[in-house]
Amino acid sequence: MRALLLVCLSAGCLAQRPKPCSSPPLMTGSLSVSTQNEKLGAFAKYTYDALGQRIRLREFGSYDNKTFHLDVLLLYRKGVMYKISYRNHTCYKKRLNRDFHPLAIPKDASLVGQVVLGSSSGPGQGVLVNTWTGQLQMRNKTARYMSTVTEFGCVPVTTLFHSTRAGWMVTSFFNNVIGLSDPQQLIPPSFCKDAKLEKKEGEDPATFYSLF
Amino acid sequence: MRALLLVCLSAGCLAQRPKPCSSPPLMTGSLSVSTQNEKLGAFAKYTYDALGQRIRLREFGSYDNKTFHLDVLLLYRKGVMYKISYRNHTCYKKRLNRDFHPLAIPKDASLVGQVVLGSSSGPGQGVLVNTWTGQLQMRNKTARYMSTVTEFGCVPVTTLFHSTRAGWMVTSFFNNVIGLSDPQQLIPPSFCKDAKLEKKEGEDPATFYSLF
Numbered sequence: 001m002r003a004l005l006l007v008c009l010s011a012g013c014l015a016q017r018p019k020p021c022s023s024p025p026l027m028t029g030s031l032s033v034s035t036q037n038e039k040l041g042a043f044a045k046y047t048y049d050a051l052g053q054r055i056r057l058r059e060f061g062s063y064d065n066k067t068f069h070l071d072v073l074l075l076y077r078k079g080v081m082y083k084i085s086y087r088n089h090t091c092y093k094k095r096l097n098r099d100f101h102p103l104a105i106p107k108d109a110s111l112v113g114q115v116v117l118g119s120s121s122g123p124g125q126g127v128l129v130n131t132w133t134g135q136l137q138m139r140n141k142t143a144r145y146m147s148t149v150t151e152f153g154c155v156p157v158t159t160l161f162h163s164t165r166a167g168w169m170v171t172s173f174f175n176n177v178i179g180l181s182d183p184q185q186l187i188p189p190s191f192c193k194d195a196k197l198e199k200k201e202g203e204d205p206a207t208f209y210s211l212f
Numbered sequence: 213m214r215a216l217l218l219v220c221l222s223a224g225c226l227a228q229r230p231k232p233c234s235s236p237p238l239m240t241g242s243l244s245v246s247t248q249n250e251k252l253g254a255f256a257k258y259t260y261d262a263l264g265q266r267i268r269l270r271e272f273g274s275y276d277n278k279t280f281h282l283d284v285l286l287l288y289r290k291g292v293m294y295k296i297s298y299r300n301h302t303c304y305k306k307r308l309n310r311d312f313h314p315l316a317i318p319k320d321a322s323l324v325g326q327v328v329l330g331s332s333s334g335p336g337q338g339v340l341v342n343t344w345t346g347q348l349q350m351r352n353k354t355a356r357y358m359s360t361v362t363e364f365g366c367v368p369v370t371t372l373f374h375s376t377r378a379g380w381m382v383t384s385f386f387n388n389v390i391g392l393s394d395p396q397q398l399i400p401p402s403f404c405k406d407a408k409l410e411k412k413e414g415e416d417p418a419t420f421y422s423l424f
Contacts, residue, residue, distance in 0.1 A: 030327070036248060115242070117329060117369055118339045121390035124364035127330045128341040152336035157329055178333035 020105035021154035025050035029176035036167030047185040053100040076100035091192035095205035109134040235315035237262040240386035248379030249272040259397040265312040288312035303404035307417040315331035321346040
């Protein structure tokens, strides 16, 4: 990283103000989610494909002191999500809101600042990150967010959402790699073939956020 | 970092389990402190000298919705701390508990895990960190902690303390550099020369943690 910083300093790239950015379109990694009121604590492995608008989440955690396990495949282009259980070989198919939110810093975000996590004094000791803040419209409510991504690569590090119900919700990303380490994760397993679309009267299609 | 990781993989250093480590003895950087109950939020610049057992903290923040500013120099070998105000040219000298706690992962800490913050897919995109947990004796109470440091350099990234009073207290370190960027920060300013030691009957000497 030191070499990169030196190149940047001499080329003047750090003289430019950071700009809102989009994360790599294909990513695989892990994330943890927790809320300030300690009701929710979860850990997930994710596979993310912004090109095909597909997300796979294999999650376990606890909500209200009850543990849960969730394995979902979100296919935004088709407007469906699958709830998958390998143990029981069952698959539930539900409607999904088609609004795919790519991992990106919104264009109207404000820069909070640029810092080094760890240290820039030696190789491998730190990473340069930018923190952004703003407001998002979520289900007719505005929610404040604070989002940290790496300066090089726009890889997500932490996202905070503030809701009046649960206070701050912290999502930490880690072990992210660029690309799909297992593309098959984004294809419904064979036992999902016969799953019928569950439609409940008056129920809104699921969104990414309604999963948590 | 990629190069370092490759060297490590071929040399087998990642095959070894991470060990509790001490942070560099001389460091300069910034930190933020916040508590789960949102009572305390503070930002500080620190200068840290484990060789001379000296710490300087210039801090501002809010406690119970009241803003505060704090500029302290902790000289553990002498057992004194200075509360400094440059604006008023005043200086208060107080007793300080001589137990200097170096920035280090305690030897009996348990490894939670090793992850990459950001990504290891490209140079400058991430940093390899280890997270440790355990219990500390603080003022006759045991406190759980969770501490994250970089694998290379043992630079502090985040420390969480759990107290029954305030819930989780999160300290995030950033912009750390190895060395003292301004050694004079660790010497009392001239107007501190005549400061008299304040002794209050029955008052315990200050500790690092009683400052927060």
